[in-house]
Amino acid sequence: MPVLTRLIPSPVVVDIRAGALDDLGCVLADERISHSGKLAVAVSGGSGARLRERVAPSLPGADWFEVGGGTLDDAIELAGAMKGGHYDAVVGLGGGKIIDCAKFAAARVGLPLVAVPTNLAHDGLCSPVATLDNDAGRGSYGVPNPIAVVIDLDVIRAAPARFVRAGIGDAVSNVSAIADWELANRVKGERIDGLAAAMARQAGEAVLRHPGGIGDNEFLQVLAEALVLSGIAMSVSGDSRPSSGACHEINHAFDLLFPQRAAAHGEQCGLGAAFAMYLRGAHEESAHMAGVLRRHGLPVLPEEIGFTPEEFFRAVEFAPQTRPGRYTILEHLDLKTDQIKDLYADYVKAIGS
16 A cells, blocks of 8 residues: 655644743643653753743742753763653753753653753754764764744843844755755755755745844744744754755864854854855855845854854865765865865855945
């Protein structure tokens, strides 16, 4: 009998609106995520801890765990602290590092995760990947998707603007990542998951084409939805392909080559995406993407995040080594330093000042 449909791994609840945090306890109870109210809540010492006083009355059965950072050791320590607590679920309340630690810890102890991000810095808030610092630098670890995602737009509006802007760069980079996937299909015969590609592309285009900014609830709604869809697209495809191409290879290269100076994930991905679009000959699209990034206050040149052009050339040349086996415009062109330098000069002219 032919398979007529497929199950899509996705959260049971996606609640994105102003004031959503105040209804967190009710949402978890109504959706049978926590029938007893016994929850393990992971928070940072920053934004998550400040929200504890507001949220705690609605979660009377919760135990609270403060997470020191975003390392693999932090995640393992959190899992150890929760072990044996007989919890219904783990709630990650905070920024991306806390969400990723909570994802890993929840997977380690076999509990579902509820993601409650306090900013929109990147699409990790709903992805099946936890990115954690380790002794070798930074690693990506496969984990289940969150069972619920609750995003309070009032909380997001209060987050540092830079972290919200970074999410724009990460979402917009989907457009470049899908172009790389299509290139790999044409040249290498790599299979494309059409549903995952459609979800990721539309998420990126929705942010790229929206006229609003981070001060508008309407724009924040679109951005939050785009980041959630990007995460689900990765679950549908079974890997990060829908949202990760040359743009993310360049980002990883920055992280590995300059670990003490790397900028925000989304800032680096947005810059990488605009340059990758230029490399593939999509010059008008590259200029438009760079213009949108600039309008939102995001970098489109390495100097704008503290790197020299020469350091950028080094990162671009090194980038293919960060994802062995992934085929993008960088692997296709196999650029050397002098070629990157010349193309970068053309890119700078093309995007204007």
